[in-house]
Structures are given as structure tokens and as C-alpha cells.
Amino acid sequence: MLRDYFLNKVETALQKAISENKMGQMTEYNNGMLIVEKPKNSDFGDFAINVSSLARFAKIAPPQIANEIINHIDKQDCQYNAVGGFINFKAGNDLLINLVYEIFNKKENFGKGENINKEKIILEYISANPTGPFHIGHGRWAAMGSALANLLKFYGHEVYQEFYINDAGSQIQKLGNSLKIRVRQELGENVDFPTDETERKNYYPGDYLIPVAKSFVEKYSQILCCAQNDSVDVVDSIDLQTYCDFAKEYEQKVQRELLDKLRVHFDNFYSELTLHNSGKVSACVEELKKSGKIYEKEGAVWFKSSDYGDDQDRVIKKADGSNTYLTADIAYHADKLNRGFDRMINIWGADHHGYVARVKASLEALGYDPDKLEILLGQLVNLVIDGNEVRMGKRKNMVTLDDLVDEVGVDATRFWMEMRNIDTTLDFDIELAKKSTDENPVFYVQYAHARACSIIRHATGQNIDAKTGEQIKGVMSVSEFNDFIANFDKNIMNLTINEARKLILKLEEFKYLIYTSARDRQVYTICRYVQDLASEFHSFYNSTRVITDDSELTKSRLALVWAFKTVLATALNILGVSAPEKM
RNA sequence: GCGCCCGUAGCUCAGCUGGAUAGAGCGUUUGGCUACGAACCAAAAGGUCGGGAGUUCGAAUCUCUUCGGGCGUACCA
Numbered sequence: 001m002l003r004d005y006f007l008n009k010v011e012t013a014l015q016k017a018i019s020e021n022k023m024g025q026m027t028e029y030n031n032g033m034l035i036v037e038k039p040k041n042s043d044f045g046d047f048a049i050n051v052s053s054l055a056r057f058a059k060i061a062p063p064q065i066a067n068e069i070i071n072h073i074d075k076q077d078c079q080y081n082a083v084g085g086f087i088n089f090k091a092g093n094d095l096l097i098n099l100v101y102e103i104f105n106k107k108e109n110f111g112k113g114e115n116i117n118k119e120k121i122i123l124e125y126i127s128a129n130p131t132g133p134f135h136i137g138h139g140r141w142a143a144m145g146s147a148l149a150n151l152l153k154f155y156g157h158e159v160y161q162e163f164y165i166n167d168a169g170s171q172i173q174k175l176g177n178s179l180k181i182r183v184r185q186e187l188g189e190n191v192d193f194p195t196d197e198t199e200r201k202n203y204y205p206g207d208y209l210i211p212v213a214k215s216f217v218e219k220y221s222q223i224l225c226c227a228q229n230d231s232v233d234v235v236d237s238i239d240l241q242t243y244c245d246f247a248k249e250y251e252q253k254v255q256r257e258l259l260d261k262l263r264v265h266f267d268n269f270y271s272e273l274t275l276h277n278s279g280k281v282s283a284c285v286e287e288l289k290k291s292g293k294i295y296e297k298e299g300a301v302w303f304k305s306s307d308y309g310d311d312q313d314r315v316i317k318k319a320d321g322s323n324t325y326l327t328a329d330i331a332y333h334a335d336k337l338n339r340g341f342d343r344m345i346n347i348w349g350a351d352h353h354g355y356v357a358r359v360k361a362s363l364e365a366l367g368y369d370p371d372k373l374e375i376l377l378g379q380l381v382n383l384v385i386d387g388n389e390v391r392m393g394k395r396k397n398m399v400t401l402d403d404l405v406d407e408v409g410v411d412a413t414r415f416w417m418e419m420r421n422i423d424t425t426l427d428f429d430i431e432l433a434k435k436s437t438d439e440n441p442v443f444y445v446q447y448a449h450a451r452a453c454s455i456i457r458h459a460t461g462q463n464i465d466a467k468t469g470e471q472i473k474g475v476m477s478v479s480e481f482n483d484f485i486a487n488f489d490k491n492i493m494n495l496t497i498n499e500a501r502k503l504i505l506k507l508e509e510f511k512y513l514i515y516t517s518a519r520d521r522q523v524y525t526i527c528r529y530v531q532d533l534a535s536e537f538h539s540f541y542n543s544t545r546v547i548t549d550d551s552e553l554t555k556s557r558l559a560l561v562w563a564f565k566t567v568l569a570t571a572l573n574i575l576g577v578s579a580p581e582k583m
Numbered sequence: 584g585c586g587c588c589c590g591u592a593g594c595u596c597a598g599c600u601g602g603a604u605a606g607a608g609c610g611u612u613u614g615g616c617u618a619c620g621a622a623c624c625a626a627a628a629g630g631u632c633g634g635g636a637g638u639u640c641g642a643a644u645c646u647c648u649u650c651g652g653g654c655g656u657a658c659c660a
Contacts, residue, residue: 300658318658325660445620458619542624
């Protein structure tokens with residue numbers, strides 16, 4: 001990376017200056033003391049290092065340190081200058097040309113991590129109850145999670161994506177009972193959900209179970225056919241479990257179809273129920289007992305999680321003998337490690353933050369390293385309609401994720417869900433996301449890609465003149481262009497390097513972006529990058545004509561256009577947003 | 584009460600391992616299409632970085648405190 005190149009130059013020079021006793025009282029330099037940054041003002045240079053931090057070791061004024069270091073740098077064709085305590089660096093043309101060459105060599109692999117410490121990661125996200133359609137909040141985890149998986153894979157890790165299905169527990173009974181009411185309605189009975197607030201909480205009164213009921217009645221028509229006249233209640237003649245299973249299966253199918261549409265692909269859907277049935281949960285409780293951190297109180301079994309930093313102890317087994325949700329979760333996380341993963345990354349909504357301490361505590365008690373579990377807590381999503389926030393909790397105002405995708409499309413949904421730091425509450429403005437104008441960053445970025453493709457089409461004679469309807473004559477054939485890309489000669493870049501500096505530097509930044517984003521588990525940074533990159537391209541396009549009468553000059557600029565669209569497409573691919581050739 | 588997240592331009596947000604005049608997009612204003620996509624570009628205006636105190640040569644960034652907003656604080660999942 002260019003910043004490493006620069007840092008290395010400065011560090012080498014500094015070592016040299018120290019060995020020549022030019023650094024005052026400073027006798028040694030340790031890596032990490034200097035940090036490369038981007039100058040606030042790009043007129044200063046491409047990168048900068050602030051050497052002020054060395055002043056307290058050297059007992060020399062920062063400007064003097066900077067000057068001394070510069071004197072010892074092997075500058076080659078790059079520019080170095082000192083302003084105050086800053087050493088500013090401007091890359092020389094050869095470096096930039098080599099960078100373009102690197103993109104041509106690596107193509108869609110440009111930016112991948114090199115010599116990385118590869119980890120086998122299990123990434124768990126969404127993990128919704130199979131009791132209803134996804135709401136908008138789930139969309140944030142879906143988009144972010146899959147983009148993070150793409151990012152970590154691209155960087156070089158091995159990533160296994162898993163969805164934990166909460167298909168055990170009381171909410172499933174709730175679901176079955178709710179379906180039963182919908183089935184009765186379907187059969188013409190005059191029944192409805194309780195109106196009493198507390199009783200109503202035992203049901204899912206949303207409309208979404210109506211089609212499920214229709215489908216259920218169809219499937220069990222033989223049993224349900226004579227509902228009206230029979231004294232025996234046919235609805236009750238089918239056991240609750242059948243209703244539960246039917247609704248559960250149905251909702252899972254609905255969820256998975258939407259995930260496909262959103263380009264979210266899991267390697268595995270892990271059922272909580274199978275975890276219980278396999279005996280892993282009870283085995284885990286036994287294992288916990290061995291830690292000595294288990295005790296009984298008021299008829300329940302407690303885990304002394306407060307010994308590991310949790311604010312209070314937690315119930316593992318209720319007085320009625322059943323396990324809590326936490327117990328299954330402990331077993332689940334232990335199981336992940338037993339399956340051989342080096343690292344577990346979970347994306348959880350901020351409403352689950354209280355869970356972090358107890359799950360980590362349990363891992364520690366079981367003898368695992370709790371640091372292997374990384375939990376990314378995401379703040380929730382607010383829907384904005386006509387400038388007003390719509391609270392997500394209220395059922396009547398619930399907008400499902402499916403509705404949203406239909407409304408704004410997959411690309412816009414994904415991009416808007418990914419573009420904000422996970423720590424901030426996301427305001428999702430439907431009207432804005434729908435707009436196909438410059439208010440919408442998705443289109444801005446995609447437009448740049450389409451434009452670049454169009455230029456290449458134009459150059460290779462594939463565009464049609466809108467007025468005459470005839471094919472526009474290109475400057476080279478498609479096969480000549482492909483040949484040019486395949487056998488790229490970097491020397492040609494000399495012709496256009498001066499106009500392209502900023503664009504090339506932005507392309508170079510992609511490597512560092514991938515490195516930092518993967519390290520910090522962030523994807524919003526990629527959204528920002530893609531906008532910056534598109535902006536540099538548009539700017540380049542407006543100031544520099546690509547297709548000219550000079551065929552060599554044209555080629556050198558076309559090479560840059562190709563490099564740009566390749567890197568942009570790679571970045572969009574990580575985000576799971578399409579890179580259209582036309583729009 | 585306690586815990587976590589947030590408070591930066593009219594709006595939505597970057598910047599937070601302390602460092603050069605606090606940045607971007609949108610919105611507003613002004614310019615730019617008889618050549619490759621104007622869904623674009625160039626430029627301008629716009630800020631007590633919620634308030635206060637502290638640490639430091641230097642604080643949007645670290646510490647404390649205070650005020651706002653969100654979330655959580657179950658033998659529910």
C-alpha cells in the first residue's frame with residue numbers, strides 16, 4: 001500500500017538519522033510511533049505523517065525533526081516537504097503507474113488481503129423468530145450481515161453464515177393458537193383475538209396469518225370440510241402442534257424467499273429445537289455444573305454469571321423444569337466452538353445488549369475464551385414517512401421488509417441499510433430512498449458505473465446513435481479492446497497520469513479500505529468509499545475527454561476507465577448492490 | 584436507579600488510538616451540455632462540534648459532570 005511505502009521511507013530515514021545522532025536525545029525508534037494520515041487539505045500532499053509525537057523523546061522542535069528526516073529520505077521520484085511538524089508526501093508518477101498496473105494484474109481480486117492471519121469465522125445474524133414476516137429492522141441485519149460476510153471473505157477469511165431459528169419456546173404456541181383463530185375465521189366462525197391488552201399479548205394478531213390459514217384449510221380440507229354443522233369442534237380435533245408446525249414452516253418459507261430476493265445467502269439455518277432434542281442443552285447444563293458456578297434458589301437453577309462481570313445471576317432452569325432461552329443460547333455458542341470455528345461474530349439488535357455479558361460469562365465458565373465471541377450491537381431502525389418517524393413497535397403501523405423492498409428495490413434497500421455506522425439509529429426515509437435523483441447516493445454510484453461502461457461501449461463501437469439509429473463507429477473493436485486489457489502495457493499511462501492522479505489515488509485507497517473495514521467489521525465505510533470513488537470518476541470525466549483523435553492517449557484513458565469500473569464493481573459486489581452497465 | 588448507544592452546518596451523517604483553516608451528501612445560491620450518459624461537473628454561502636469543568640504545548644476526539652433522545656434492566660423469546 002502507498003501509505004506503507006511512505007511510512008517505510010520515513011521510518012528508514014528516521015533510523016538513519018538516529019544512527020547518525022541527528023535526532024537529539026532520541027536513541028531508538030519503535031514501530032507504531034508514527035501514523036500515516038491523509039492531510040486535511042489535499043494541497044499539502046497525498047499523505048502526511050505528524051512527527052510532533054517524537055519531540056518529547058528527541059527534545060527537539062517538531063519542524064526540525066521533520067526537516068531532519070526529510071534530509072535522510074531516499075526520495076526517488078516522490079516529493080517530500082515539511083510544514084511545521086508534518087512531513088507531507090506526494091507520490092511520483094512511477095508509483096501511480098505501477099498501481100494501475102497492479103489493478104490490471106489482479107482485476108477483480110485487487111484489494112484482497114495479502115499474508116493475512118486467516119480465521120475460520122462463523123457469522124450469525126438476523127436469527128429471527130419464525131413467527132412472522134421480517135420487519136424493517138431485520139433488513140438492517142440482513143444487509144449488513146451479508147455485506148460483512150462478503151467483506152471478510154474478500155479480505156481472505158473463511159466465513160460461514162448462520163441463521164439461528166428460535167423455533168422452540170412459548171412464542172411457537174402463541175403462533176399456533178393465533179393460526180387456529182385465523183382458521184376459524186376462514187371457516188366462517190365469528191371469532192376474533194381478545195381485545196383485552198394482556199390477553200392479546202398471547203397472540204399474533206397481524207393480518208399475515210390470514211393467507212396461512214387459507215393454505216391450512218386447503219391442506220386439511222378433508223378434516224375441516226364439515227365444520228359448520230358438526231357438533232364436534234373440527235378445529236380442535238387437529239392438535240395444536242400441527243398448527244404450530246404449519247405456521248412455522250410457512251413463515252420460514254416466506255422469510256427465506258425474501259432473503260433470496262435480498263441476495264442474502266446463509267450456509268446454514270440452525271434450529272433451536274434440534275439443539276434441545278439432541279440433548280446438547282442438558283449436556284451443557286451438566287458441564288456448567290462442573291464449573292461450580294451453579295446453584296439452586298427458589299426451585300430454579302441459577303448460573304452465577306455475576307462472578308464474570310454480569311450485573312446479576314441468571315436462571316438456567318426454571319422452577320417448572322424447562323430451560324430458559326439463555327440456556328439454549330449457551331449451548332448454541334458452545335456448539336459453534338465445538339464445530340471448530342476460531343471466531344464467532346454475532347450481529348444483535350441493541351435491545352439485546354443485556355445478553356452480551358451473560359453469554360460471554362457462560363463461555364468463560366465452560367472454559368472457552370470469551371474473546372472468541374464478538375458481538376456487534378446494532379442500533380435500531382426508524383422508518384420515516386413524509387418526514388415523520390414511524391415507531392416500529394406498533395403493530396398497526398408495521399411496514400414489513402417485503403413491502404419496503406417492493407417499494408424501493410433491492411439495491412436501494414441494501415445500500416441505505418448499510419450506509420450508516422451500526423452505532424447510530426438509522427432513519428430510513430422511504431421517499432428519499434425511492435427517488436432516482438441526485439438525492440439518492442445509490443443512483444449516483446451506479447450511474448458512474450453505467451457511464452464508464454458506456455464510454456467503453458462507445459470506444460468499441462457498440463453504442464447506437466439515438467438520432468440516426470445507426471451504430472457509432474468506435475476507435476477499436478471489442479476484441480482489440482479485450483486484447484489491450486489482457487496485455488496491458490503500463491507505459492501508456494504516462495500520457496494521462498497528470499489528469500488522473502486523484503482518481504488513481506482513490507483507487508489505491510481501496511486496499512487500505514478493505515483492510516480497515518474488515519478489521520473493524522464495518523461496512524458503512526465501503527458505502528462512503530464508493531461515493532467518493534464515483535465522485536472522482538465523474539470529476540475526471542468532466543475535465544478530461546477520454547475518446548480523442550489520438551489513439552494512444554485514448555487507450556491510456558480507456559485503461560483508467562476500465563480500472564475504475566472494475567474496482568467499483570468489486571466494491572459494489574461486496575455491498576450486494578448491482579453494478580449496472582446501463583440504467 | 585443502574586447499564587449500553589447517540590447529540591457535529593437548515594436536514595442526514597463522516598471525522599473520535601488528541602495534532603495543520605472541523606468535512607461530505609442533500610437543500611439553498613451562481614455558473615457549465617451542437618463531441619464519450621447533465622441521473623453529471625465547477626464554485627459560493629452555511630458550524631458556540633448539546634452545556635460546563637479538567638488533563639495537555641494542543642481536545643469534536645481523553646476524564647469528570649450536567650442536560651436532551653433512544654434502547655435495555657424477566658423463572659419471555
